Amino acid sequence: MELKVINEKGEAQQALPASDTLFGRGSSPQERALLSQQYSSILDLVSREAAKHMIPRRTGRMIFTCSQLGYIGRERYSAYSAAKAGLIVFMRSLAKELAPHGILVNGVSPGLVDTGFDPLPEELKHAHAAGLPLGRLGTPEDMTSGYVFLASDEASYYCGQLLHPNGGEIMP
Secondary structure, eight states, rough: OEEEETTSSSSSEEEOOOSSTOEEESSEEEEEEEHHHHHHHHHHIIIIIIIHGGGTOEEEEEEEETTHHOOOOOOOHHHHHHHHHHHHHHHHHHHHHGGTTTTTEEEOOOBBOSOOOSSSOHHHHHHHHHTTTTTSSSSSHHHHHHHHHHHHHGGOOSSOEEEESSSSSOOO
């Protein structure tokens, strides 16, 4: 069994071998390297590039795509869940650092979204959807309003917050 890392465009970036250890995903050297790579990419892109252009203007919005798995974790997704939990804490810390400069940092933490690119079997997706209070998976269109809101003037008092479009699976 392989874990494929999929980017936002649905492209496989890397395949990791399954782990049979007691502690599950996130324990192999490849998985630790993946976590490290994700964190350093975020730090380089956001704190060095985006922020340096926003700070002199004293305005800006950064909106991260997080995941509900950063809150609840899930078996066989330990590395992904840990990466997203780290991203949530990073987002909130960055929000505190950049708020005095007029930059608002927030996130959207979706549940399972049916993009057509995910590697999950259809029967698993249907079973998951049936267990949600709304009875269906989210669509990419369901996610856009959260991003639009956080980028708008109406969100001018949102700082370090997460929106959770997840069909009611978790209600933090």
